[in-house]
Amino acid sequence: MDLYRKVRLACAEGMSQREAARHFGISRDSVRKILAFSVPPGYRRSAPIRRPKLDGFTGIIDQWLSEDRQRPRKQRHTAKRICERLRDEHGFEGGYT
Known part of the structure; x- marks a missing residue:
């Protein structure tokens, strides 16, 4: 959560997404997701659970x-x-x- 706040603050102060990714050691996709959501969204299941036998x-x-x-x-x-x-x-x- 602390990294989330730091990345959002750095980008709000003018740091580019690529520069933020390099500075914090995370991927550019992660930076993009951090900027897209105000709080971490958590895990989201892509498909419903399949249990054919159960x-x-x-x-x-x-x-x-x-x-x-x-x-x-x-x-x-x-x-x-x-x-x-x-x-x-x-x-x-x-x-x-």
Whole structure:
């Protein structure tokens, strides 16, 4: 965040984008992005997550996890337990090779 402020301030005082990139040791593309956004935008996913094997089971998993909120912490599902339960109770074939 400090670098972000320094680059914006330097360019506002007349430093060129190329010179700022050289001075701060970052790429010119990074300088351009810094000047385009007033605050760092963070990570932006380019496409939605694809989970072809898991998509049919997300409702079941969400139900288990919502039920787990009422249980003590030590009795909640782990990722391994969810995978085992999906395999045993619902015929899930993903996750293991």
